[in-house]
Amino acid sequence: MVIFPCFLRRTLVTKAGRWRSRFIDxxxxxxxxxxxxxxxxxxxxxxxxxxxxxxxxxxxxxxxxxxxxxxxxxxxxxxxxxxxxxxxxxxxxxxxxxxxxxxxxxxxxxxxxxxxxxxxxxxxxxxxxxxxxxxxxxxxxxxxxxxxxxKLIADVGLVGFPNAGKSTLLKALSRSQPKIADYPFTTIRPQVGIIGYPDQRQISLADLPGLIEGAHMNYGMGHKFLRHVERTKLLLFMVDVHGFQLSDRHPFRSALETVMLLNQELELYKPELTSKPAILALNKMDMDNAEEYMQHTRQCIQDRNFASIPEELRAKSAIAFEDIIPVSAKEGLGMDLLKQRIRIVIDDYEEKLKEQDQKEKAGHG
Ligand SMILES: Nc1nc2c(ncn2[C@@H]2O[C@H](COP(=O)(O)OP(=O)(O)OP(=O)(O)O)[C@@H](O)[C@H]2O)c(=O)[nH]1
Ligand SMILES: [Mg+2]
The missing domain is CATH 2.70.210.12 (GTP1/OBG domain)
Structure with a gap:
């Protein structure tokens, strides 16, 4: 079953390691x-x-x-x-x-x-x-x-390495039916879903193709997808709490390293992106030892303790996450809390924008 998609996907990868998709953007x-x-x-x-x-x-x-x-x-x-x-x-x-x-x-x-x-x-x-x-x-x-x-216009942009469970999350939070599979680069084009709330409020969430180290230099699916997060109001980082390894030829990266690498990719692409509101979801909490990994990762990020991370993987300015939320997108754990927190951050952001707007108008008047 997996052989065919792998073969198909390989035909889309160029020598420079860039992925080509038929998505015209x-x-x-x-x-x-x-x-x-x-x-x-x-x-x-x-x-x-x-x-x-x-x-x-x-x-x-x-x-x-x-x-x-x-x-x-x-x-x-x-x-x-x-x-x-x-x-x-x-x-x-x-x-x-x-x-x-x-x-x-x-x-x-x-x-x-x-x-x-x-x-x-x-x-x-x-x-x-x-x-x-x-x-x-x-x-x-x-x-x-x-x-x-x-450039997609969505309130929330999902950022994460391949296979982290971004599409699974989109499916859990909205009515979208994205493709989900246990190999990297399942998602090859951005997809937007709508998160609905009981009072009819709607927030759009963009599932983006997975990023890898060097994305800012156009590796993997490249930075053509990074630009879609430029206009979002909130970055939702999705990380496998157990870490990530692209293939046997690539180094294993812990969840903490993955967060830092994503942070670094955004920073290298556009430094302003690191000051956007961001929430971190630590995924796959239903699996073995997840609690232990989660506690460690969360503690290090909260204490801004990155001493265990090799120098070259560290971002210059570490993102200050509004929240770090353990979830299982597959099992639906933590979804309500995540939905609620997304809304609070977006509402705050919009409120601030409004105030800024009013100040500017008053300044002109
Ligand atoms: N155990 C467990 N597996 C999960 C969870 N979330 C996603 N998965 C599995 O992880 C694999 C990858 O999920 P996707 O949602 O396709 O991951 P993605 O981040 O969209 O991956 P790309 O599109 O390749 O970037 C699939 O086999 C999912 O079933 C989770 O919470 N728990
Ligand atoms: Mg996907």
Whole structure:
């Protein structure tokens, strides 16, 4: 049974140790604003402006829409005529993209973050119509390649090494049915589930592919998935309380080392991530000796005692966890407490954001 998926998975791994999945979370497209229409020098007529290109967030759009269509051009401005000296504007083009898209130029310059339905960004301006100052000939529209980068928007992001039980947790807390198996990299694309509360409050939780040492350098599934945690309000670390070993060729890492390594990967990818609110779930508490491992790991983290960890595995700034909660995602142990704590931290975070917002507004007013 396990042989087939292993074989399949191997075909997805490149020489550099990078995993490729069919999940499209970034596309590059070419956009060309419309050219301006010609002016009419003898009558002082001005050509119409070229059309503009916008990118707009829409719930109906998907990344697959860009599989075949990669070039977009807006309409040309109308030439000035004797009957209509002011040429009309060329038609605009609006490219619909899914919510959570970050639009950048090829050089990485940000053109807009489109998180809400209907939000839009201008990505290519049409050229000016022909007039006196440009010798009556219409100007070319702006043309360039842009990148559409999908960043998931979820309240909580699950971070952990492969096989820690992240997908099992998503399944336990929400109605999602993620794939679960006892080999690493079962999850190859992010998946979002909704945690429901009795008072109808909903919190979204993103299950991400497992990280490994060197993820920030694009090892394993790479950092393309790390960016999905950038916009979450809470990081939920999921660690097998017994530790982790990727394969016989890799070193065994204790739960404490695993926490530190995850901390280090986030730090190396983006230092700000380590100051986000975080909760640590120590999983697989239903198994032998779990209690002993859990007590030790929790004590070391609470005391910030990392002396037993080799220097090179230590993060510069150790995350201060809001909570350390022993759970068994498989058996459902500790789920209520975890759900409750997630909510408290998210509510606190949102409250703080609101206050900050109000202060800023008051400052401007
Ligand atoms: N005994 C025990 N096994 C668990 C528990 N949680 C998960 N597992 C098992 O651990 C294995 C991995 O679980 P997954 O949920 O697929 O782990 P994951 O972190 O999503 O793994 P990747 O997607 O590969 O990163 C499966 O065989 C699960 O049944 C637990 O609380 N107790
Ligand atoms: Mg998984």
């Amino acid at each position: 970034q596309v590059r497209i070419y956009v060309k604003g419309g050219g301006g229409g010609q002016g009419y020098p003898s009558h002082g007529g001005v050509g119409g402006r070229g059309g503009d290109i916008y990118v707009k967030a829409s719930k109906e759009a998907t990344m697959r829409d860009f599989k075949t269509k990669k070039r977009y051009s807006a309409g040309t401005g109308e030439n000035s005529r004797i009957r209509a000296l002011q040429g009309s504007k060329g038609s605009d083009v609006t490219i619909k993209v899914p919510l959570g898209i970050c639009v950048t130029t090829d050089e990485g310059h940000n053109l807009g973050d489109l998180d809400q339905q209907g939000q839009e960004a201008l990505v290519a301006k049409g050229g000016r119509g022909g007039c006196h100052s440009n010798n009556w000939s219409g100007e070319k529209g702006q043309r360039r390649n842009i990148k559409l980068i999908l």
